[in-house]
Amino acid sequence: MHLKNLSILNYKNVSDKSFEFKHKINCFVGKNGIGKTNILDAIFYLANGKSYFNPIALQNIKHNEDFFVVDGIFEKNDKNEHVVCSLKKGQKKIIKRNGKAYERFSEHIGLIPLVIISPSDQDLISEGSETRRKFIDTVISQLDAVYLQELIQYQKIIMQRNALLKYFAVNYTFDKETLSIYNEQLHHLGTSIHQKRKDFMELFVPTFQKYHQQITNSQEQVQLKYFSQLDEAPLLDLFEESLAKDRAVQYTTVGTHKDDLLLEIENHSIKKYGSQGQQKSFLIALKLAQFDFIKKQSGVLPILLFDDIFDKLDAFRVQQIVEMVNDETFGQLFITDTHEDRTELIVKSTHLDYEIFQL
Numbered sequence: 001m002h003l004k005n006l007s008i009l010n011y012k013n014v015s016d017k018s019f020e021f022k023h024k025i026n027c028f029v030g031k032n033g034i035g036k037t038n039i040l041d042a043i044f045y046l047a048n049g050k051s052y053f054n055p056i057a058l059q060n061i062k063h064n065e066d067f068f069v070v071d072g073i074f075e076k077n078d079k080n081e082h083v084v085c086s087l088k089k090g091q092k093k094i095i096k097r098n099g100k101a102y103e104r105f106s107e108h109i110g111l112i113p114l115v116i117i118s119p120s121d122q123d124l125i126s127e128g129s130e131t132r133r134k135f136i137d138t139v140i141s142q143l144d145a146v147y148l149q150e151l152i153q154y155q156k157i158i159m160q161r162n163a164l165l166k167y168f169a170v171n172y173t174f175d176k177e178t179l180s181i182y183n184e185q186l187h188h189l190g191t192s193i194h195q196k197r198k199d200f201m202e203l204f205v206p207t208f209q210k211y212h213q214q215i216t217n218s219q220e221q222v223q224l225k226y227f228s229q230l231d232e233a234p235l236l237d238l239f240e241e242s243l244a245k246d247r248a249v250q251y252t253t254v255g256t257h258k259d260d261l262l263l264e265i266e267n268h269s270i271k272k273y274g275s276q277g278q279q280k281s282f283l284i285a286l287k288l289a290q291f292d293f294i295k296k297q298s299g300v301l302p303i304l305l306f307d308d309i310f311d312k313l314d315a316f317r318v319q320q321i322v323e324m325v326n327d328e329t330f331g332q333l334f335i336t337d338t339h340e341d342r343t344e345l346i347v348k349s350t351h352l353d354y355e356i357f358q359l
């Protein structure tokens with residue numbers, strides 16, 4: 001699968017640009033702030049119906065304009081897929097596939113498999129556990145629609161349980177019966193979510209390790225571990241143990257909404273002890289493992305967006321990544337970089353079809 005043509009009107013700082021792309025490698029080079037990432041984001045928009053970077057739709061319209069249009073023609077399984085995303089101030093967003101507007105945007109998800117690797121992935125290391133849960137939940141949900149429903153339901157009941165705990169505190173009352181109904185439902189859903197996350201990590205971690213070893217030539221050992229309170233005891237028991245605490249703080253302190261991924265280098269937190277290049281290598285391996293999952297699930301080679309990924313990596317790691325994407329296991333690739341010479345040197349070494357767009 002690949003993107004053949006792209007036109008952008010008033011998307012962020014891109015006023016009016018059109019591109020015709022190569023099957024394999026396309027690079028955008030230019031100075032800071034020129035709009036390289038915004039072009040990748042426009043491609044992301046076509047695949048996901050939203051920006052990767054700015055969730056507030058209106059803020060993606062160019063300043064002082066009142067609409068944007070992103071228009072792309074993909075070729076998937078020898079068939080053209082024409083996708084147009086547009087937004088006008090005061091109106092609803094429109095996503096069209098081959099001229100027909102979707103009623104529900106969720107129907108579009110999955111048509112254009114795509115993975116983006118960007119400096120903002122750093123959030124997976126530096127932010128709280130919610131960011132990491134969201135990462136695995138997104139990958140698992142693509143493989144298992146029931147899982148997504150379970151997550152939504154679980155979250156809803158957690159909110160109800162928290163509201164009940166608050167009600168007890170405010171009204172100096174307590175009703176074990178009502179609380180136990182929520183506990184039972186959460187136990188059922190949480191046990192399933194926990195098991196699915198465990199099963200997923202069993203498959204995901206070796207793929208992640210394989211990519212990490214390739215990038216670093218096995219020069220450093222990293223660990224990716226799933227942590228859950230449910231590893232210790234069934235959720236019903238955890239509710240029992242934490243009842244006094246939950247009533248005191250007026251929210252639910254145990255459950256799968258507290259799960260986390262531990263990201264480590266040589267058995268120490270990579271956030272605290274990893275260099276910038278080591279953190280970046282870790283994140284690239286994580287995203288390439290995600291690429292593998294989406295590839296398996298969709299049956300096509302996803303598009304890869306590399307936003308500024310060579311920065312902070314040494315020449316050896318850059319070479320390893322380039323050799324990897326040279327392989328048949330990867331498809332179309334979009335790269336942004338501020339250094340035209342570096343980019344040219346890197347892509348030339350692949351001996352693949354490439355184009356460099358100077359912005």
Ligand SMILES: Nc1ncnc2c1ncn2[C@@H]1O[C@H](COP(=O)(O)OP(=O)(O)OP(=O)(O)O)[C@@H](O)[C@H]1O
Pocket residue numbers: 011012013014030031032033034035036037038039059060061062063308336338
């Ligand atoms: N809605 C908008 N309207 C106009 N400009 C915008 C809008 N949203 C973002 N921008 C501008 O886009 C620019 C950033 O573009 P982008 O992130 O694509 O740059 P880049 O070429 O990738 O830069 P770098 O090399 O620094 O990563 C900023 O100047 C920002 O102010």
